[in-house]
Amino acid sequence: MTNLLASALTPAHQRYLLEARQMQALSFSVHIPLVCFGISLPALVLFQEWRWLRTGDPVYREIARRWTRIMVALFAVGVITGTILSFEMGLLWPNFTGTFGGVFGLGFAIEGFSFFLEAIFIGIYVYGWDRLSPRAHMLSGVPIVITGVTGSLMVIAVNAWMNHPSGFRLRAGKVVDVHQWQALFGNDYLWHELVHMYLAGYMVSGFLLAGAYAFAYLRAYPDPPMRYVRAALAVPLTVAALATIAQGPVGDWAARDVASTQPIKLAALEGLGKTTSGAAEHVLGWYTHGHIEYGIPIPHLLSFLAFHNFDATVKGLDSVAAGERPPVNVVRVAFQTMVGIGTLLGLLALVYLFVRLRRKRLPESVWFYRALVLAGPLAVVALIAGWVTTEVGRQPWVVYHVMRTNEAVTGAGGIPVGYTVLALAYVAVGAGVWWLLRRLAGRPLELEGV
C-alpha cells in the first residue's frame, strides 16, 4: 500500500516531533506497569479471599486485605496516568485522532465502559470489606477481574489496528466505508498481542509481588519465613513462573505473525539489512551499515523461527526506502533485552518448578530469593522493552502504511515544556507510589494468635 494520506486536519510542521514521541513513550511506560496490576492483581486478591472463605484461616484474609490496599492505590494511579494518555490523543496526535477517530474510537468508547465497571466495583469491593457479607463481597470482585480483561482487549484492539489497519477506505482525507467491528475485532493481529500482554501482566505483577515477599524472606533468614510470608509468596510466584513458561511459545507465535504481517519490523528487530534466504539469527551485537557487527550468528535460525523453514526467504530492510525503516538499533536492542530477560525469568521459573515438583516445597536457597527480588524490576524492564519493540518498530508510521507519525503530530508549541512538566510530575508520582507501598508494607499485621 502506498501512502494514501490526506487527512482531516492539515499536517503541521513540528520541530519537536521526537520530543512528542518521547513524551508519549514516557506516558505509556508509566501506565503499562499499572495496567499489569489491573489485569492480574484482582484475580490474585480474589484467590486469597476465596482461600479465606474456604478454610476460615485469617492469614488469607489478611493477605487479601493488604493486597486490596495495594490494588486500590495502583488503580488510582492507573486512572490518572490513563487519563493523561487519553488527553494525549488530542494533545500530541490531533491529526491521527481527527482522521481515524471514527475507525478506532469505538474501541476506546467500549473500554470506557469497561473502565466504568472496574471503577464502580473497585469502589464497592474496597469499601465493602467488613461491610458486605463475605460472599457478596467476593462476588463484587468478580467484575473487576472480567473488566481487567475486556479493558485491555479494547486498548490492544486499537493498537493492533494501528499495526495492521483495515476496515475503512480513505477518500479526500476522510475515512469512508468504515467497518469498525471488523477493523477492531476482525483483525488477526489482535490475538497474539492480547495474549502476550496478558501473560506479561501476570509476570510483572507476580514477580514484583513475589519479590517483595522474597525480600521479607531474606530479612528473616536463616529463620524460616512466617506462614503469612509463605502464603503470600507462593501464589504470585507460581502464577508468574507459569506465565513465564507460557510466554515463550506465545512470543514465538507473535514473532511469526510479525514476520508475515510486518516484515520490515521483523527485519529491524533482527537487524537484517538485506533480503536473505536461510537467514541467520544474531544474538547481541550492533547493527551498522546494513549488517550486525560483533553478534553471534546462529545459521538459518531466523528463517526457521519466522517461517518454520530453514531456507525461507526473510525480507530485509533494503526492501523499502530508507525513509520507511524504523530506527534499527533502538528496536533491536529493545527486542534483545525483552527476549534476554524473558529467558532469565524462564530459567528462574524452571528452577522453582523443579524444586516444587521434586521436593514438594518452596525453594530454600538464599540465591533463589535474591534472584526473585531482582526478577520483578527486570520483568518491568522487559515489559517496556517489549512495547518499545512493537511501537518503535512500527515507525515511521502511526497507522501502518497509511499515516506517518509526523503527519499525525500537533502543530501546537510548547512540547518541550509539557514533556518536562510531565516528566517531573511522574517522578513525583513514582516517588509517591514508592513511599506509599513501603508504608503499606510496614503496617503491622492484624493477625491474632497465629
Add this chain to the structure above:
Amino acid sequence: MSSPLLSALPMVFVLTGVVLYAVLAGADLGAGFWQLFSGRGERAERIREHAHHSMAPVWEANHVWLIFVLTVFWTAYPAAFGSIVSTLSVPFFIAGIGIVFRGITYALRAGAANPRESQAIDTVFSISSVITPFALGTIVGAIVTEQVPLGNAAGGELSSWLGATSVLVGVLAIATSAYLAAVYLAADAARLGEADLERAFRVRALWMGALAGALALAGLIVLRSDAHHLYHQLVSGEALPALIVSALAGLATLALVYTRRFEVARFSAALAVAAVVAGWAIGQWPTLLPHLTVREAAAPHDTLVAVVVAVLGGGAIVFPSLGLLFGLALKGHLDEPKAVVAPTPVRADAGGRRQALLGRLAVACLIVGFGLLNVADARWAHAVGVAAWLGFVVSAFFALVPALLPSEPDATEGSQEHMLGQ
C-alpha cells in the same frame, strides 16, 4: 452526511456525560476546595477527613465520565476533537496535571501516619482540585466564544482560552463544584449524625450557592459582548426555559439547604447545574465550532450507529452498577465496618488425588499447546493452541499452589517481628 438525528445523538451522550461529570466529579473536586479552606486545628481536620471519606468510594467512577466524554467525542466527531484539544492544549494539559496530582494524593492518603502528613497531602490535593475545574471551565468558555477553529492547533495558543468568558466559566466551575460539594457533604454529615459538620457545610453551601448564582449572572453580562448569539438564545430564545429552570432550581436548593432537607437538595443542586449545560447546548446548537455544525462534524454513518449501539449497550450495564454503588454509599452501607464475620470453613481440598489429576491436565495442555500453537500453522490450530497454553497456566497453578499454602497455624510462627518491610 448522516441523518440529523443520528449525527446529533452522540452529542446528546457527550453533553449528558458533561452534566454527570460536572455534578458528580465536580462535587469530588469541590470536596478538595473545602479541604483547602478548612482552616486550622482539630475541627479543620474533621472537615478534611469528612471530605475525603465521602468521596473515597465514588470518585473513580465519577472521574470516568470525563473519559466517557472524550472517547465518545473523538469517535463521533473526530476532526472537531482534534481541533479542540490541539488548540486548547494548554488548559487540557493543566487539567491533566491537576488530575495527576489529585489522583496520586488521593492514593497517598492511605499511607499518612499522622495529621501533619495528611494535611500536607490534602494541601496538594486541594490545590489541584481547584486548578482542574478552572482549566476545564476555560475549555468550555473557549468553545462557547467560538475560539476554536477547525484545524490542527489553528486557534490562539493562549488567547483562545484566556478571554473574559473563559476565565469566568473557569471561576464558575470552581464555585459550582464547591457548591455541589458543600450540599452533598452536608447531606452525608446529616446521615452520619455529625451535627457540627452538617452545620459547617450547610453554611458553606448557602454562601457558595449565592456566589455561584451571582457568578452565573455575571457570566450572562460577559456573554453579551463575547458570545452575542448564545446570549440572545439564553435570554430570549429557545434556551430561555433552561435558564429559568436553572435559576429556580438554584433558589430551591438554597431554600432546601436552609431548611436542612439535604437529600432533596442534592438533586435540585444537580438540576441547576444540568440546566446550565442544557442552556448552553440549546443556545449554541447546531454550531459545534465556527463554520462547522454538529452534523458536518459527525463521523460516517456506520461509526455513529456503532457508537450509539455501544453507548446504549454499555449504559444498560453501567447504570444499574452505578445505582448499586450509589445505593450502597448513600444508604451508609460503606460507612462503618461491621464485626468481621468469620466464614464457615469448607473442609480443605480432598488432597493429593485432585492435584495429581490437575497436574496431568497441565501436562496435556502443554503438549497440545505446543503442537497447535508452535508447530502447526493453521489459524484454528493457533486458537486452540492458545487456549491450551492458558489452560496449562490455570491447571498447573491449581495443581501446584494448594500444597504450598499453610493449612494450619504452625509452631514455627514465633513473634510477628519479621513481617514484611519492618
